[in-house]
Amino acid sequence: MMSNWAPGHQLKDSRYTIKKILGKGGFGIAYCVLDTKLNRDVVIKTLNPELKAQAYFEKLQQDFHHEARCLSRCSHPHIVQIYDFFVEEELECIVMQYIPGENLNDRAFRGITQKEALNYIYQISGALQVVHKNNLVHRDVKPANIIIKPSNNEAILIDFGIAREVDIKIKTRALTECFAPIEQYSVDAPQEAYTDIYALAATLYFLLTKQKPVDSQTRYFHINQSGKDPLISPQQLNPRISQQTNNAILQGMKIFATERPQSILEWLNLLDQAQKEEVSPINFTSVLETTLPQTTIRENTTSLNHSRKRYSNNRQNQQEFNSISTNRQINNLLWIIAGIATLALAVIFIVSDKPTNSCQKRGILTICRHIADVPNVPSLTKVLYGGSTLFSLKLNKLEIYRIQKYHPQFQLEHTDNFPSGEKAGSSTGIKWLLEGKISFAQTAYMMTEKPKLEAKNKGFTLREEPIAYDAVAVCVNSGLTSQMLKSLTFKDLENIFQGKVTNWKQFGGPDLKIILFRLNHQQKQDYVIEQFQESVLKKQAYKTNIRELAKPREVINALTKTPGSISMLTVSQTINKKDIRVLPIAKDRNSLAVSPCADDKCTAVNKNLIHEDYYPQELNDKLYVVIKLDSGFDEQAGIAYANIMLSDEGQKMVEEAGFIPYRRVTR
Incomplete structure (x- = not known):
């Protein structure tokens, strides 16, 4: 198994030298790299090499290359720049701008004014307008994905790793709770500009309150159950927020997409009416004196820790605090202790008051x-x-x-x-x-x-x-190994099941006659027959001399005993059937061939391949x-x-x- 690139490793004919790993996830790795030609630091993003053994790796490579093309179309001073992309050791590499500085999540906890927050939001709004103009949706706007450049104090939007074109059918459910709108919890729900608007409004909510908003799934549940939205108004958490800004945030964070502004410009028009006066950084006491949000215990605990940091920073940095008398300090300390006690009681109340069954209404159904x-x-x-x-x-x-x-x-x-x-x-x-x-x-x-x-x-x-979900699986006798027959396309299957191709050597395999099996023609209620004929054979008839059997287990037995045989079953019927092989299938020669199984022996179904439509949709049902x-x-x-x-x-x-x-x- 290939390991990560170590410091000192050179790429692209020694043009780039690895300095360190910046971050690593399940799919990708980001390296800080020295560009020796231009003598500057850059970022190289690539796929995790551990994924190379997966059947869907080539499709991931295609998506990764697609990311580079997306970024290259989105030229804007507040979007991370892409410089180059190349292939190294069979891995697609994207060379990107390296932006030193802290992210907006960390900056917020050091204290930020309403004017500063709005300035950053305007900058990212401009970036998102370019993204949306290119028919893209970022889908992971959040404070941690916004870097503040120390040289000019400007915000840069990073991490387009989950950006996808609006009109494609493949959607990944990648989201960050508290900043993701409700449509991102569904694979099938449309996601357009209003998706990023929700996340941007939630980001502004966080910048001005230092509290993460209640996640949209919890809000959706409460609205359906009681008609009440548990989201606390940002102005309740920070009374210094102007009414116009408060209203713009709440409008951008409407649960239902149709109720939100439909474009960045429309949302900015709400913010344009907001007052621009300076607001001093929110301090710990003012947070405790407002209504506590009904968020999770983890969020409350995180808020408490960050509030303590803000209190400590304000003691060190704010001149007016240094002039406060000892008695005032003691008095404030008592308020803080009282506030912590109040917060602890609130947490206890939340735990004790939590319902024992977590169910969510969805149309006529109730999901528990x-x-x-x-x-x-x-x-x-x-x-x-x-x-x-x-x-x-x-x-x-x-x-x-x-x-x-x-x-x-x-x-x-x-x-x-x-x-x-x-x-x-x-x-x-x-x-x-x-x-x-x-x-x-x-x-x-x-x-x-x-x-x-x-x-x-x-x-x-x-x-x-x-x-x-279940899927149609194309199965052959296990004697047709992957060395003999790697995969088939829809056209190959059409030719086989209509008798136009009769020997495996015509596909580069052994000199072996192709034997066809199928469930009995009278079993029209079996969707495998209808699905295969509809999608693969294009409604044309099967080969007349195909051997028909009454039950799936009879088809499996025939496949195991007959060299060169082929049939179609559901993938659930093929699990752990050691004497048959499930073939990878591609729609055409230019498409990736994918098996619905998690491994060569089909010990399990690969759920992600089905959910993400890597396996041909025509064979899914x-x-x-x-x-x-x-x-x-x-x-x-x-x-x-x-x-x-x-x-x-x-x-x-x-x-x-x-x-x-x-x-x-x-x-």
């Missing part, structure tokens, strides 16, 4: 951490449900056991068939739901308009809620719960089941079954 906390679970003698065989093969036994452990009154009973003889499947489950035979259905693909219209004619609505909105027991049962499966514990259960959780559960 624990299955036991899910509300409104019905008490019914029997709740029949069914549909996709993927669920019954992997999940249903596990989920019934777990659910009834916490909600024994919720008597779930999964069914695979009825006396009519119909076999289970996604479309069959929807049919059963329409006929009133089951309370909710499980499907492996989105409904068409036909069942929705039929439901409407019967006086109710069908609603699908995604609970997991979601697993749904179809809820019957009829204001009756079926609706209550369907919503309760969806709530349970989308809880943190429910999503971990989904993962145990071999699927990819729909929600990103980090704890």
Whole structure:
């Protein structure tokens, strides 16, 4: 495994000499480097070399190169400059301006006036206007990403590592709590200029109050539950803030994006009305005499530590404080002790008053951490449900056991068939739901308009809620090793499954006949067949002599016993199947070939590749719960089941079954 570059290591034909590592994260490393040609310090950013073993490394390299192009388009005196980029030891390197100085986070705690804060905000606003003009969103504006140059006391916006073009489909959920708006907690939510406006307003909030604002997810939860926003007005924390500045901050930090200013210029027009008078640095006593914000204990503790530093600095630096009498100092000390006691009591109150179940309303659903906390679970003698065989093969036994452990009154009973003889499947489950035979259905693909219209004619609505991802996996006999066959493209697969290519040597592999397997054509309810035919074969027919088998396990057995064989399954069906190999797939020759598995033996699914769309989207799909909105027991049962499966514990259960959780559960 390649190690980091050590001090003294030379790059690009000795042009650059490594001095030290400035910072290292899971994806990237930043080095302080001497440019020997121009005799100046620069920053070189590159990917963490430990990632080179990952299947998605080439895609990361492409994104990293994209960052360089983004930065080169954004020329502005308050944006970090990019000088050069090159490849060294198979790693993309970006050479950037080195900016000595402290970041705005540290500067704020030394004391900053409203006039100074606004000046820095105006400078960064100008930088963001250029960013947005280039159809980019920075998406990580925060005090720590703003450096103050000591030479001219000007602010420079740095770290565009998570910038992405607005209109691309791949979105990364990278955020900094307390400065990130609510849309950044969702992979699918649009993110545009208003996203950076929220972060910039939150930055100004922090600069003027020395308090991090309540994070947007907590605010969103409280607004939905009670209609009350727990965000403390910045003017409450620092009464010296002008009313206009206070209003501009709150307007920029509106929870819902449509209520915020939609451009930097629009937000600046609010600030332009603000008073520009000097405001002395906020001190510890004035903070304690205002209403305490209902933030986390960690934030309160951090605030307390920083407040102590400010108090100490003010004692040393402010002339008026030095002239205070001994009695006044003692009196102030008593106020400080009282303030600390008040803060401690507030922390105790927050701990004792914290609700035991942390649930969040989301439309008709209520998302909780624990299955036991899910509300409104019905008490019914029997709740029949069914549909996709993927669920019954992997999940249903596990989920019934777990659910009834916490909600024994919720008597779930999964069914695979009825006396009519119909076999289970996604479309069959929807049919059963329409006929009133089951309370909710499980499907492996989105409904068409036909069942929705039929439901409407019967006086109710069908609603699908995604609970997991699964993906189509292209599998071959394990004898076709990566040395023989590295990957295939969509065009290759089209040629194979339509019989246009019949031997692996045509792909540079061994002289071996290609044998095709597939699930029985009558199993149209299996989404793998339909998804593959729709996306890869472009709705054309399969090869006529393809061998059809009745069940997924029969396909797996055939693959293990037949050299040169190929088929498609879901990735959840391929986990730990040692005698088959899951192939990396690319959309075309110019795209990165990616496997949905975490390793060559497919011991697990790589969740990040699926969530971030590195694996071709055409081969990804979601697993749904179809809820019957009829204001009756079926609706209550369907919503309760969806709530349970989308809880943190429910999503971990989904993962145990071999699927990819729909929600990103980090704890």
